[in-house]
Amino acid sequence: MSRISFLFALLMAIACPPASAQQVASPQPSAAATQTADSLKLAGMFKDHMVFQRESDAAIWGTAKPGATVAVAPSWSQETSTAIADESGKWRTSIETPAAGGPFQIDVNSGSEREQLSDVLVGEVWICSGQSNMQWKLRGFGVDHFKEDVEKATFPRIRFCDVPQALALEGQDDVNARWTVCSPESALNFSAVAYFFGSRLHQELDVPIGLISTNWGGSSAEAWVSPEVLKRDFPEFNEQSATYDEIAEQTGVLFSRGRKPPKGLNQRSPSVLYNAMIRPLIPFAFRGVIWYQGESNVKHPEQYRRLFPAMITDWRTRWGRGNFPFYFVQIAPFAYKQEPVSAAFLREAQLMSLSQPNTAMVVTMDIGDPTNIHPKQKKPVGERLALLALKHDYGQTDLVASGPIYRGHTVEQDAIRLRFAELGSGLASRDGQPLTHFTIAGADKTFVDASAVIDGDTIVVRSDQVTNPVAVRFAWGSGDMPNLSNQDGLPASSFRTDDWPIE
Numbered sequence: 001m002s003r004i005s006f007l008f009a010l011l012m013a014i015a016c017p018p019a020s021a022q023q024v025a026s027p028q029p030s031a032a033a034t035q036t037a038d039s040l041k042l043a044g045m046f047k048d049h050m051v052f053q054r055e056s057d058a059a060i061w062g063t064a065k066p067g068a069t070v071a072v073a074p075s076w077s078q079e080t081s082t083a084i085a086d087e088s089g090k091w092r093t094s095i096e097t098p099a100a101g102g103p104f105q106i107d108v109n110s111g112s113e114r115e116q117l118s119d120v121l122v123g124e125v126w127i128c129s130g131q132s133n134m135q136w137k138l139r140g141f142g143v144d145h146f147k148e149d150v151e152k153a154t155f156p157r158i159r160f161c162d163v164p165q166a167l168a169l170e171g172q173d174d175v176n177a178r179w180t181v182c183s184p185e186s187a188l189n190f191s192a193v194a195y196f197f198g199s200r201l202h203q204e205l206d207v208p209i210g211l212i213s214t215n216w217g218g219s220s221a222e223a224w225v226s227p228e229v230l231k232r233d234f235p236e237f238n239e240q241s242a243t244y245d246e247i248a249e250q251t252g253v254l255f256s257r258g259r260k261p262p263k264g265l266n267q268r269s270p271s272v273l274y275n276a277m278i279r280p281l282i283p284f285a286f287r288g289v290i291w292y293q294g295e296s297n298v299k300h301p302e303q304y305r306r307l308f309p310a311m312i313t314d315w316r317t318r319w320g321r322g323n324f325p326f327y328f329v330q331i332a333p334f335a336y337k338q339e340p341v342s343a344a345f346l347r348e349a350q351l352m353s354l355s356q357p358n359t360a361m362v363v364t365m366d367i368g369d370p371t372n373i374h375p376k377q378k379k380p381v382g383e384r385l386a387l388l389a390l391k392h393d394y395g396q397t398d399l400v401a402s403g404p405i406y407r408g409h410t411v412e413q414d415a416i417r418l419r420f421a422e423l424g425s426g427l428a429s430r431d432g433q434p435l436t437h438f439t440i441a442g443a444d445k446t447f448v449d450a451s452a453v454i455d456g457d458t459i460v461v462r463s464d465q466v467t468n469p470v471a472v473r474f475a476w477g478s479g480d481m482p483n484l485s486n487q488d489g490l491p492a493s494s495f496r497t498d499d500w501p502i503e
Contacts, residue, residue, distance in 0.1 A: 038089075040064045040113035045284050048118050049179040051159045051210025053125045054100045058285040061092035062108070062115075070110045076101070076122070085110075090173075097122050097285075100207035102157075119181075121157060123208030124201060125286040126389075128194035129224070129278075130293035132217030133329070133374060133381075138195060139188040141376050146192065149379065150184050153195070158182035158202050160190045163214035165257040167265060168276035169247075171227075172254060175280035177212075191215065193329075196382025197290055197389075204390055212286065214277045220268040220296040221307050224278060227271040229314045234307065237270045268296060274314075282318050287393065288325030289315070290385045294346055295331055295373060301345035302502060308353050323358040327388045330361055330493060332368030332375050335479030343478035344494045345502050351405075351493055360388040363403050366430060366491040370479030384490070400424040403490035409472065409497045415462035416440065416472050416497065417455070424486035427454045435459070437475045437482035442466045445500060447473060452484075459484075471498035 042062040052058050064070050064085040073080045076098050083093035095106075102121035107114065128134060138146050162178045180186045187195055191213050198209045216223075222230060222237060230237050247262065254276065255261040267273060297304045312326050330350045336343055354361055362384040367377040387401040402422040409418050420427065429435055440450035440463050450463040450472070461472045475482040475494035484492040 038065065040068075040070065040108065040110040040115055042108060042115050042117070043280075044174050044176040045161075045281060046117060047177065047179045048120075049159055049181055050117065050161065051121045051123050051125050051179075051208050052095075052097045053210075053285040053287060054097055054122045054207070056097050056285045057094045058097050059092060059094050059283045060106075060108075061090070063089045064091055064110045064113070065089060068110045070108065073107045073109070074120075075104045075106065100124070102208060121159065121208035121210070123157070123210060124205065125210035125212065125284075126194075126198070126201075127212045127214065127281070127286055127289045128191055128197070129214050129289060130291050130329075131215065131219045131296055133295070133332075133378075134191055134193055134290075134292035135213075135215040135217050136192055136374055136378065137189055138192045141192070141378075145376060146379070149196075150187055153182060153184045153187035153199070155182040155199060155202055157208040158198050159208070159210050160186060160194075161210060161212040162190075163212065163277050163281070165216050165267075166276040167255045167261055167267065167269065167272040168253055169265075169272065170253040171275045171279045173280060175277065192378035193292060193382045193385070194290070196379045197385045198382075200383050200386035201389060201394075204386070204396075205394060210286075212281070212284075214281070216267045216273060216277070218267055218296055219273055219293065221293060221304065221311055222270045223267055223273040224293075225271060225307070225311045226274050226279070226314050226318065229310055230270050233310060234303075236303070278315065279318075283320065285321070286324070288327065288389065290327050290329075292329040292381070294350060295334075298331070298336060298339055298343050298346045299341070301341065301349045304346060304349040305352055308349065309356050312353070312356050312359065325358050325360075325389065325393055326356070327360050327362070327385055328353070329381055329385070330363050330365075332364040332373075333370055333475075333479045333481045334368060334373045335370040335477075339478065341502055342476055344473075344476045344480075344496075347494050348496070351495070354405075358392075360392060360402065361493070362388065363491050363493045365475055365480070365482055365494065366485065368479070368481060370481065400486065400488040400490065404484065404486055404492040406474070406493070406495035406497075411469060412460075414467050414469065415460050416469050418459045418461065418472065418497070420457065420459075420492070422486070422490075423457055424488040424490065426487045427457065427459065428485050428487040429454075429483050430485040430489065430491065431483050433483060435482070435484055437477070437480045437484075439473050439476065440466050440469050441471045441473075441498075442468050443470055445471075445498075447471075447476075471496065471500075473497070 083091040085091040106117040369375040391401040404420040435452040438452040439447040473496040
């Protein structure tokens with residue numbers, strides 16, 4: 001075995017302790033958490049100003065003296081929930097939450113010790129995760145870009161929760177999260193996509209909104225997947241080229257941002273963000289997840305076809321709350337200059353992930369920037385995510401929340417006719433000009449520019465250069481920004497009719 005393989009195998013052994021069915025759904029002990037607790041303490045997700053998911057059996061947990069009885073009494077109820085701390089001092093119970101409202105307080109008692117949460121709201125909670133396009137803050141584009149929106153951001157019933165960025169070689173039990181009340185000042189320092197998503201929900205539903213931001217720019221999907229799943233289903237990561245100068249006791253297992261980790265360890269390393277920034281949140285109750293990631297996996301679209309659905313399933317399994325909503329953003333047009341394959345193949349992998357239950361996708365083909373991997377138009381991204389939630393989770397079933405999605409085709413002599421789902425009010429050119437970015441090929445697999453004409457609910461594609469067409473591709477360049485949409489203003493995803501191997 002090579003030195004690289006040996007070191008990575010050692011890393012995975014550290015990060016992959018055996019897990020029982022009970023451990024999968026519950027927080028598990030890290031090295032730091034096995035020390036005996038000396039006093040009553042709530043886990044770091046539970047702070048003043050927080051939001052609990054409404055009408056749920058919401059978990060609450062922490063530490064206390066081993067064997068101590070802990071009583072949790074929310075002010076909205078006459079009921080008290082109790083738990084007994086185990087031998088390591090860990091306790092967990094759950095509280096039944098009411099319909100949206102607040103502010104409330106929660107008293108937590110153990111003998112003479114007491115903790116209290118104040119200014120607690122009950123409403124809709126969403127996890128907002130991914131890489132830089134989710135992380136990017138409102139102030140990150142310059143204060144003037146979102147000046148009007150920020151000035152209006154006085155929404156005391158929207159609460160932001162920031163999960164600190166950290167890398168961990170071993171699963172962590174706790175995280176020191178921070179909850180803040182939405183104001184023009186606090187909104188500036190929060191995820192732009194998450195803010196626009198949450199503010200749209202708040203204004204439509206008139207209930208408190210909790211937004212949990214757990215993201216890291218440049219992170220890969222494998223960093224967000226549990227070590228157990230990677231070890232079982234993705235053996236290719238055992239041979240990952242990342243190396244470490246030394247994995248030894250003195251390096252530690254947790255590296256908060258700003259603390260230098262061992263050489264080669266970063267936000268693209270397998271499982272390190274799951275260990276530090278997802279696992280400690282389990283089993284916190286929430287409605288669903290919004291996700292914006294994929295740019296860091298653009299070189300490996302075939303792997304992403306398996307990896308991204310595996311991540312979704314992994315999170316759902318670990319929370320043990322069924323197939324909660326998982327809505328994601330397809331990566332925007334960007335002219336990657338050094339990638340061996342088109343980014344359209346990664347977008348295709350994301351499109352294929354819609355086969356997972358209770359998922360939906362925001363298309364950004366009209367709001368990207370071929371020269372900037374961080375396009376400024378974050379407001380429509382957040383609002384399109386909100387459309388998906390309003391339609392699928394909050395009863396507004398008449399909303400059009402998706403642009404056209406390719407569903408099939410037929411060859412008609414010298415042309416190919418395309419069929420679509422998610423037509424809304426009908427197919428359209430968003431700028432009123434002829435449809436762009438269609439190509440067509442014959443059996444030689446040589447694609448040439450083609451004309452495309454809307455014919456009712458279909459599109460007919462042809463080219464004088466291809467008399468016997470067999471395949472069509474749409475917006476297949478990494479930075480293509482086409483004009484096909486529905487009449488409701490939502491763009492079509494890139495697609496291809498063929499399944500030829502990626503080259």
